[in-house]
Amino acid sequence: MGQEIGEKLKELRTSQKMTLKKLSEQTNLSIGYLSQLERGLTSVAISSLENIATALGVSLSHFFEPPSTNKNRITRSFEQKLSIIENSRFIYHNIGNDKETENMSPFIITILPNYTHEEVIPYSHEGEEFVYVLEGILSVFLENQRYELYPGDSMHIKSTLRHNWDNYTNKLVKILCNYSPKMFELKDRANINY
Template sequence: MKWGENVKKEIGQKIKELRLAKELTLKDLSEKADLSIGFLSQVERGMASLTVASLEKIAQVLEVDLAFFFTLPQKHEANIMRSYGQEVFSVEESKYFYRLASDLEGKSLEPVLIHLLPNQGREEISPYSHQGEEFVYVLEGILTVFMGDEEYKLNPGDSMHIFSSLPHEWANFTKKLVKVLCVRTPGIFQGDKG
């Protein structure tokens, strides 16, 4: 299961509409988001996928929360998410997110179960930073973590807790699925409330 063509087109269309509404050219957006014009053109036409890091840069330039680009899972019982009610959504082609809490309004933490598909390439790694903190616990597989200039391998039962202002990224370079529990603030779909 990969980031579907419809999702790519919807995100691309939203980016283009916002860019035009703000009277920005592709060149303007390219310079401010530090992404190539050709790549942005492909994204707007639904022909290329974005990483979370790239989409966050674009969202920042266009002055919207990351959540603006996605249809969020429906709310369930307040404070409880039943296992049968978990909805899967993909932000990147190699990562699938299962939101583990239902009512995040007014809460700072966002717990997410992330499945990283096997055989990710090193060329896909683009460390980025943002406000807040992240706690990651490896449930299954071997997770490769990049923090600053260092690279670490985390095994099942290993964890990390970082200030998200440290450039970081994680990947699955193995041939097996990697599952991690991530608790982050601000949440990926909550925007920056600070």
Template sequence: MENEIGKKVKELRTHKKLTLKDLSELTTLSTGFLSQLERGLTNIATDSLQKIAQAFDVELAYFFPSPNKNRKCVLRSYEKEVFQVVNSRFIHYHLTNDFPERALLPRLIELLPINSQEDISPYAHEGEEFIYVLEGTVTLFINHEQVELFPGDSAHYASTTLHNWANYTNKMVRMLVVSSPNPFTE
């Protein structure tokens, strides 16, 4: 996947007639790192890729391929693909290959940092959710309250309760989320 991301970065950079130095200044990423990325020689963290997306004024999802429709029951860590990027802040990875056929939807969600002044609108929907924080600090909005969740903390609630999540820190948050019913059930 690094090769594909690197190719897309180079295409955007050359299309906008930017040098590696120009892109480095826009993103605070080194020219050496950007050169290696474009050649597929290095991995990139999601928050660094977000800087590049902002520099090019594209959505983060631009850099990720569409999910494949592989139906095996085992999903290897190296096969996991980005399923959806929401508002350039929530990156969803499905943790199953046959998610449309299952009652539960297990996902890995990465939350990029946001400004604490941004308005977070809680919402409700059918079902229930379970979240488990793997990395970082999540602010959970639930029942008109704010609760900080740290690595190893979990929450299980009816999705009909007003809720939402935010990352007010300066580091990536990673969490396991299991939803029922699966909104993608065929």
């Protein structure tokens, strides 16, 4: 059990790019002790493990979950990929797990204001998509109509309908969007044309 806890601790700490020194400062546990714990060379009290879990932003149960059962199904907030598309006002947070699913692409998309009021051209593609407005007012263009979606509003369409959206306010718009099938793979700070 100590070896498994140590492995999970090291994997979690390194995935967050946290040094042993920083973890030591946040938990009041020595660097040497944390190093031994990661290598399975010492045991850990529940109170110490709880401090470590808090510092790493996970629940105590994270260290006791069966190995690999849910590893590819759960995406922690610190594992989400942020993509900023050059020359665009869209910031994509990939909140899905690319390894687990091939048929959907869930994102939280932040849309910066469109101060230029450039024309939005509706387009179509295969599949379907679901949009849920988390924050702000989203202008949706669907066929030849324009709709305003407010927080809590949603839209679920076949993507073969001509559609697009934009932000014509002076505040950020945040939406939860799910494409099916998976439309594209986002790379950090990558250009995307779809």
